[in-house]
Amino acid sequence: DAGVIQSPRHEVTEMGQEVTLRCKPISGHNSLFWYRQTMMRGLELLIYFNNNVPIDDSGMPEDRFSAKMPNASFSTLKIQPSEPRDSAVYFCASKTGGSSGANVLTFGAGSRLTVL
Amino acid sequence: GNSVTQMEGPVTLSEEAFLTINCTYTATGYPSLFWYVQYPGEGLQLLLKATKADDKGSNKGFEATYRKETTSFHLEKGSVQVSDSAVYFCALGGDDKIIFGKGTRLHILP
Numbered sequence: 001d002a003g004v005i006q007s008p009r010h011e012v013t014e015m016g017q018e019v020t021l022r023c024k025p026i027s028g029h030n031s032l033f034w035y036r037q038t039m040m041r042g043l044e045l046l047i048y049f050n051n052n053v054p055i056d057d058s059g060m061p062e063d064r065f066s067a068k069m070p071n072a073s074f075s076t077l078k079i080q081p082s083e084p085r086d087s088a089v090y091f092c093a094s095k096t097g098g099s100s101g102a103n104v105l106t107f108g109a110g111s112r113l114t115v116l
Numbered sequence: 117g118n119s120v121t122q123m124e125g126p127v128t129l130s131e132e133a134f135l136t137i138n139c140t141y142t143a144t145g146y147p148s149l150f151w152y153v154q155y156p157g158e159g160l161q162l163l164l165k166a167t168k169a170d171d172k173g174s175n176k177g178f179e180a181t182y183r184k185e186t187t188s189f190h191l192e193k194g195s196v197q198v199s200d201s202a203v204y205f206c207a208l209g210g211d212d213k214i215i216f217g218k219g220t221r222l223h224i225l226p
Contacts, residue, residue: 004159031212042218043160043205050212091159095214104150105207105214107159 004108006092012114018080021111024073025094033105034067034077035091043091049075082115089113118143122206122217129196130225137191137220139180139206147210149173149182149189154203154219163191163204198224 005024013019025032033048047057052069060067064083069075079086093107122139129135141149148167152160164173169184178193189206201224206217 033214043216045213045215048213055212093159103209104162104165105152105160105209107161109157109159 004092004094004106006090006108006111008111009109010112010114012116013082014116015083016081017115018078019082019086019113019115021077021090021092021113023075023077023092023108025075025092026106027073029094029096029106030072031095031103032069032075033093033095034075035093036088037091037110038088046077079113082113084115087113087115118147118208118210118213118215120206120208120215120217122204122220124218125203125221126223127220128223128225131198132195133224135191135193135196135200135222137204137206137222139189139191139217141187141189141206141208143187143208143210145210147208149180150207150209150214151178151180151189151191152205152207152216154205156202160205196222196224198226200224 007022030051034046036044046059047067049069067077089110089112091110093105095103095105119142150165151163153163154160164175166173166182172181180189180191203219203221205219208215
């Protein structure tokens, strides 16, 4: 199993540009999570999906952020327009779903975004 | 709502020292508890877990016991190594979401 795959690993862009981060969860996992990690705020949950349906997007900072999961094997996190304060490492993670909290979350390696 | 509080870092220890990183939680119901570790430049990975009260999770010499009476899940290791230098996250799983603490950075000096 290749694990959770994220792309790009690094992205440097200018303020105002659109950024799209991509994630392929582990096959068979039906819950997918997007997190953001910064030194100031630590690890923040942005949004999560169960069976491709967004369940809780209360962590999405503002309307500039959007996330989609068109099928069980692909999700995107889009920032438009990007701002310097969006600079962070963005992690995607997946697990088997349902109400059991014992299922283990598997993280991707992260996408480091720098907005100049 | 559910929450996790862990000791702030950084924690700096000499090799072979005893390690404790404190973690307490607030939760309704009967959550599962986890410790995740993040090495530089990598994503978080599961270190150990416990799914019910009095369970002890263990891995790579690390241990943590699920204490319902004190709502705690402290991480311990008897003799740390330089390779244990990383950021450690306590986490709580209930319903669908996993909630993480802010992380504790650990530095081990040779």
